[in-house]
Amino acid sequence: MDDDVAQPDAKSTPADRGERLYNFSAGPAALPEETLLEAKEELPVYDHAGASVMEISHRSAAYDKIEEAAREHIKSLLDIGDEWNVLFLQGGASMQFYQAPLNFLSEDGSADYIITGRWGTKAIREARLVGDVNVAASTEDDDFTHVPDPADWDLNPEADYVYLTTNETVNGNQITQDPVLDAPIVADASSEFLSRPMDLDGYGLIFAGAQKNVGPAGVTIVLVHDDFLEQKKDGLPTMLDYGTHVRKRFNTPPIFPIYMVEKVTRWLLNIGGLDAIHAVNKRKARKLYDRIEQSDFYYCTVDEGSRSMMNVTFRLQDADLEDLFLKQAEQHGLMDLAGHRTVGGVRASIYNAMPEEGVDALIQFMDEFEQAHR
Known part of the structure; x- marks a missing residue:
């Protein structure tokens, strides 16, 4: 299997180009870009x-x-x-x-x-x-x-x-x-x-x-x-x-x-208050959980019915691949996906300001990574 996932040139990663990445950090987390520009x-x-x-x-x-x-x-x-x-x-x-x-x-x-x-x-x-x-x-x-x-x-x-x-x-x-x-x-x-x-x-x-x-x-x-x-x-x-x-x-x-x-x-x-943002947040979470469950390559660490809409925690069946997954994700503009140091694994924090296209980008990377390493 190829160890790379549509691997970008190391000198031309989004971070090296000074681009704004998709921030999956559990906190401090992403802020709406328009509020940053206003400030x-x-x-x-x-x-x-x-x-x-x-x-x-x-x-x-x-x-x-x-x-x-x-x-x-x-x-x-x-x-x-x-x-x-x-x-x-x-x-x-x-x-x-x-x-x-x-x-x-x-x-x-x-x-x-x-x-x-x-x-x-x-x-x-x-x-x-x-x-x-x-x-x-x-x-x-x-x-x-x-x-x-x-x-x-x-x-x-x-x-x-x-x-x-x-x-x-x-x-x-x-x-x-x-x-x-x-x-x-x-x-x-x-x-x-x-x-x-x-x-x-x-x-x-x-x-x-x-x-x-x-x-x-x-x-x-x-x-x-x-x-x-x-x-x-x-x-x-x-x-x-x-x-x-x-x-x-x-x-x-x-x-x-x-x-x-x-x-x-x-x-x-x-943007319409909490009803509006809740609808977006539910849609983002559902997309990501559905992708995790699409195959046995990834698995969720929380039982269905108790899963967070904000912090999606999952693992790779082959735990030895997790470090590579996190490294290549960052090279693809997906930052801070590592799970908390006490539990490891992967954690995608998809708070209010995480745009839906950020979740789509993560899912696309998950697809590519699985294809390369299955």
């Missing part, structure tokens, strides 16, 4: 402010408009009202693993955790530093190849909250239904936030690192409901108290990432 035009001087957006005061009227617009875009996309507080915090989702229980896990209470992958495992480890937690369901024994049926969750109706990860970036599984439980839900929605409509009736708090679907790294979006906020403990460290950030802009926020969040959420509204 490029505004970068030296923002909206008659006399300076770059990265240089203006976080107390200025110009910045106030940016933050308020980003907040209103998010509320409009999710169809929520002022009972939801939209915060722009720092520290990533990893900070929220500790901050959420610090605020809401009471001294004499407990919280239920649904563990469906790497990030849920990290979250419960942080929660145990604060108080009593219960593993209400876990699929770790099955290598997180599926999400547990909600009917099998061993929940405490008196729990302070139920914690879940709606989409596991590393393991490639997704909880696609928004449950309503006896206790409010605290959710890490980082890898799927604003990729689909959500029914937020059962949620008390949702957080998401922006760097998947909504903007660049550096800002964490937190939604906390007024009713849930009433359960918050007192006497917390100022910066880790959600109430601090609900009341006012306490410290200098990450202005540039929030500026980009405003642009990306406006882009989502302009």
Whole structure:
């Protein structure tokens, strides 16, 4: 068999030519190109402010408009009202693993955790530093190849909250239904936030690192409901108290990432909102999963019914070919397809800004690679 797949000249790969590649990274991920071009035009001087957006005061009227617009875009996309507080915090989702229980896990209470992958495992480890937690369901024994049926969750109706990860970036599984439980839900929605409509009736708090679907790294979006906020403990460290950030802009926020969040959420509204992007995302995912299952050359690592629409994880039957697959994919303009270092394999993160033609290009490469190495 020929070891090459329509191999381009090493000196004329898309990367060597300075072209924009199809970015399948799990994060920081692709951004809509039109938002990047808009930011490029505004970068030296923002909206008659006399300076770059990265240089203006976080107390200025110009910045106030940016933050308020980003907040209103998010509320409009999710169809929520002022009972939801939209915060722009720092520290990533990893900070929220500790901050959420610090605020809401009471001294004499407990919280239920649904563990469906790497990030849920990290979250419960942080929660145990604060108080009593219960593993209400876990699929770790099955290598997180599926999400547990909600009917099998061993929940405490008196729990302070139920914690879940709606989409596991590393393991490639997704909880696609928004449950309503006896206790409010605290959710890490980082890898799927604003990729689909959500029914937020059962949620008390949702957080998401922006760097998947909504903007660049550096800002964490937190939604906390007024009713849930009433359960918050007192006497917390100022910066880790959600109430601090609900009341006012306490410290200098990450202005540039929030500026980009405003642009990306406006882009989502302009293309038709979450119903429209969800239809595109479902189509992209279906194409790719169908291709994986087309033959036995590739195989999916997650059971059907639990597969992520955002992070498609798969392997080659001949694992020795995976390094070559990843190397040649990059030479064909398909970047960052390697699976997480803890699980290996291939991972195609196909977030909102991944164009459908990027998925088509990946499928074409998969066809060519299989033909060359079967």
